Amino acid sequence: IMKRVLFVCTGNTCRSPMAQGLMNHLSNEKELAVQATSAGLAADGEPIAENALAALQELGIDMSYHRSRPLNENDIENANAIFCMTQSQMMAIVSIYPASADRLYLLGEGIDDPYGGNLEMYRRCRDKIQAALPGVLKVLEEPADA
Numbered sequence: 001i002m003k004r005v006l007f008v009c010t011g012n013t014c015r016s017p018m019a020q021g022l023m024n025h026l027s028n029e030k031e032l033a034v035q036a037t038s039a040g041l042a043a044d045g046e047p048i049a050e051n052a053l054a055a056l057q058e059l060g061i062d063m064s065y066h067r068s069r070p071l072n073e074n075d076i077e078n079a080n081a082i083f084c085m086t087q088s089q090m091m092a093i094v095s096i097y098p099a100s101a102d103r104l105y106l107l108g109e110g111i112d113d114p115y116g117g118n119l120e121m122y123r124r125c126r127d128k129i130q131a132a133l134p135g136v137l138k139v140l141e142e143p144a145d146a
Contacts, residue, residue: 001033002033002034002035003033003034003035003080003081003140004034004035004036004037004078004079004080005023005034005035005036005037005079005080005081005082005083005136005140006036006037006038006039006075006076006078006079006081006082006083007019007020007023007036007037007038007039007083007085007107008038008039008040008041008071008082008083008084008085008089008093009038009040009041009084009085009086009089009111009113010040010041010042010043010085010089010113011040011042011043011046011068011115012038012039012040012043012046012068012069012070013040013043013046013047013048013049013052013068013115014048014049014052014113014114014115014122014125015052015085015111015113015114015125015129016038016039016040016085017038017048017052017063017066017068018052018055018056018063018122018125018126018129019036019038019083019107019111019129020036020037020038020063020066021056021061021062021063021066022056022059022061022126022129022130022133023036023133023136024036025059025060025061026133032137034137034140037075037079038066039069039070039071039072039075040068040069040070040071041070041071041089041092041093042070043068043069043070043071044068044070045067045068045069046067046068047064047066047067047068048063048064048066048067048068049114049115049122051114051117051118051119051121051122052114052122052125052126054119054122055119055122055123055125055126056126058123059126071093073097076093076097076099076100079100079103080103080140081103081105081136081139081140082100082103082104082105083105083106083107083136084104084105084106084107085106085107085110085111085112085113086106086110086111087106087110090104090105090106105136105139107129107132107135107136108128108129108131108132108135111125111128111129111132112125
């Protein structure tokens with residue numbers, strides 16, 4: 001059974017698409033039944049940030065096709081787990097979709113927004129996200145009724 005993980009940030013141009021790309025890359029490498037998608041709380045069809053794209057390409061991950069999209073109810077319903085970058089994003093989602101509370105998690109200890117930063121900032125962001133992925137897998141391995 002395919003497990004679906006949803007990554008959410010604000011604009012869906014930096015952090016969440018990087019998390020999506022990194023997770024799907026890991027999933028393919030390890031042949032896991034995990035599929036990642038991403039969305040933003042304030043997204044409007046923008047392409048992935050140039051430095052986010054570059055930071056992923058350094059690892060052989062291509063997200064050039066990505067366009068930011070707003071979070072919707074369908075995303076919430078279809079996700080086994082939803083990972084946010086900040087506590088305030090979690091609070092925003094719970095207020096709109098109260099039923100999602102038991103599937104909402106903070107990615108790692110939170111991921112700062114590199115928006116507008118240089119490539120080095122995006123690399124640090126990428127590495128923080130990558131370091132948090134084992135925690136994502138751990139959550140997905142938990143039985144649904146736990």
